[in-house]
Amino acid sequence: MSATRSAVAPGSQTALRRANKQRLLTELDAGTSLSQATLARATGLSAATVSNLVAELERDGEVVVTHGTTNGRASRLIDRHPERRPLALGLSLGTKFARVAVGTGETVLDVRSEDLRSPGQPAVLQEVADLARRALTDVGGRLEQVSGAVMALPAPVHRGRIAAVQVPAAWRGVDVVAEMSELIGVPVRVANDANLGAVALAHHLGTDAPVAFVKWTSGIGAGLAVGGAALEGGGGMAGEIGHLTARRPGGRVCRCGRTSCLESVASVEAIRESASIAVSEELDEAGLIARLQAGDPVVRRVTQEAAEALAEAMGTLTVLYNPSVIAVAGPLVHYVPDLVDELRLHLRRAVTPALEQETELVLNPLGGEAEVRGALRVAAAPERALLS
Template identity: 40%
Template sequence: MPQDRRTRSRTAPRGSGSPSALRRANTERVLRHLRSSGASTQADLARATGLSPATVSNLVRSLVDDGRVATGTTTASGRRATQVTLVPQAGRQVALGIDVGRRHVRVVVATESGEVVGESAHELPAGHRASECLQVVADLVSEVRVAADHAGHRLVGAGLGIPGPVDVRTGLVGHGAILPEWVGLPVAETFAERLGMPVHVDNDATLGALAEARWGAYKGVQDLVYVKVASGVGSGLVLGGRVHRGHLGMTGEIGHLPVAAYGQVCRCGNRGCLETVASVPSMLAALGVSAGRLPRTSELISLVQAGDPAALRVLEDAGAALGQVCGGLCNVINPAVIAVGGPLTAVGEALLPSIRHGLSRATTPAVAEATVLTLTTLGDRTEALGAAALAHSAD
């Protein structure tokens, strides 16, 4: 896979490399592991986060002083060890974050600091109608609210992310959505009526950018792009510390920027769009030529991890095209961070080299060197957390 010296640098944005910023990022890594895995020993935390035992010990000591974790003595591998447990924080303000995809729904309950206190997910059939999704969402919301209500948290409302543009003038789902069955639907009103609470709606990639800027590894960064590679390819923009939605609320539709003059016809009606090369379905279709059948996303990930030449070539071609478009974004808005999310982040760093190479070819060396290209630090929760952040902001 091609590599350019100019793209090797992952220089942090101004201020993000300070000791305080690094400590905040490391603290979030520890807390994130405790939220997802439950009580852990300090040794387990060090292994899971990649931090040194001394760093983990210092972070845990500060978290104990802040009342966010508690420690106790346990036995691990026949030896005494310090066990770290999150301390439930009763009575806090929480919001629902709802992430609706082409084939999934994820609901989280999150505090203003991004701590997840409840979570549930469910698969959906491709081409589902809004009424089907609405019922699933209502069931999941009822499920995750139990823990929040039991702890005495105050629910302020819900945020909802969908894979498509939302026209800010009308509140309707615009054309070009991954869910064509939803086009023309007044989503906020429909879901608010069903859930019995205020619901704020936005594009899922925009919410991913909001989550990364607020709670990710580079939280507080002023200029950030979040790129979601999934059934489509979209981006969310944070400029000057604020989410940028544009005139109609339809910014970030990078999946429909042309990258191949005589490429495939896109679902939008144009030809050679980024989405025809770099979306997950397009990658699976390309790999299917070699495999003789249409593989699943999990198979593509497994083949990449195993070093399969065809899978690596498909990933490299998609990454180069994605990097070309990201380079164009860098030329226009000069972000400090580009965070990549979506199901293919499961392949890890293998996703990034070809994107870096494409980016370096499409922008100047100075910009390429100063732009951090990274995978999302929030995992599958990114868009749902962004939705919760939207609801908190609206309260």
């Protein structure tokens, strides 16, 4: 509730008191226990005022005060009451599983994932909603406390609308935003998963510099964060490096209709197909990874060629945005981490020496939780809205 909406005349003692209480609550909404001294410092209020207001807030059930000792001295720690604190929901829908995170501004209270029972079908929305409700219940939260929910989708999203032109047949006519909001019972916003991965990465690294989050999965895409917010671009397609042209002999038709898109030669799916032909055996993704881990020289070579094409695209991204960090995510780098060295080697050749020194290419430090953590972060703080 905003103090400016109050019926009390602005400038009155009551209005001031209410505004000051709200400032204390805003500090506590981030989710960490704070001492009265810290609250005084953070709000600029005097220690006596904080002490008075905290007593009132405790009486009203808004905060909980714990008495303890810090360095041998008696101390009071203030927390938001668990049933009053605003909660946020981060949701992530991948091709094979759903993930959910519940938290307050800075604190992640619960992250969980589940394999989808009906992958590729609109019924997965119900599965995501069920998972979210269970996570919320397990942290002792209620739906009324949820101030925001954001869902990460593997599709271009612009200002909350899914901008994909190639919607799979099963999803045609499904209004994902309306359906998801209805199923969970709170308004849900959607955002591109790689963009949210970039938001989480920037937060994890504690940087405002541009960072890129590259997904090397059954498709290829990159998300960019600048100043901690995702750069969506004019139509939600900034960073869609999977559709950069990668001139390779025998370029295939991409799902976008073009030939020689990076994705059609270097996605995990394209590697799997090429490797299957090369070894005269139909490999699935697990089989591909097993061969790479075992050091199969033919499968390794197929993957190296793909890595080279991907690194060239990362080079373009690096020249355009000069990211301080590029994190690569996906099953191949996760299970065969030395492929990151391969990417690094080729990226070095794709950019100038000066850029190369300024750009760190790393394995995604957040694992599978990057996207859902980014979603939670944007849900908890709408001011971290995506830049478009």
